Amino acid sequence: MTSLAAGLRPGSSRSASVLVALVVVVIALAVATAVLFARWQSARAADSARTAAVAAAKQKVPELLSYGYQTFSVDLARAEADTTGQFRATYGKLMTGQVEPTAMQNHVVTQASVSASSVVDSGSSSVTLLMFLSQQTKTDAKQESVLNDTAVQVTMSDVNGTWLVSNLTPKS
Secondary structure, eight states, rough: OHHHHHHHSTHHHHHHHHHHHHHHHHHHHHHHHHHHHHHHHHHHHHHHHHHHHHHHHHHHHHHHHHHHHHGGHHHHHHHHTTTTTTHHHHHHHIIIIIHHHHHHHHHHHEEEEEEEEEEEOOOOSSEEEEEEEEEEEEEOOOOOOOEEEEEEEEEEETHHHEEEEEEEEEEO
């Protein structure tokens, strides 16, 4: 009998070593596959979240920054419905405490639109964007629209499947 055939006989130490090595390789491949699959799923979830959050931000941020003196309470209620957390309270206080009195006194109508946006950071339940906005404002004192361009950093949070604004910070 050749030494090769003797090494592969059942019960030999060589066949046991080959079997152990084969089991180790299969386990390593299974673990590597599971890790790669988990990373792929996480990347897919983050990509899906990013896409949904950007679409929501493009709709909701202009609504937060657009209002008219004649429809202020309706505009505010609509905008607050698109916010969450501490930002909702901060936004409401700012709008009713500072913006509303000026809007009513000067008959202010402001319309915001998104010029461009870019994702700064994203996860599966929170996405931060940098958004460039244009705001057209009319008042009694100036019937011709005044155009202001601005940038804001916006954090969108997934709340029960709905993307809401959880922070908005002006950038200079």
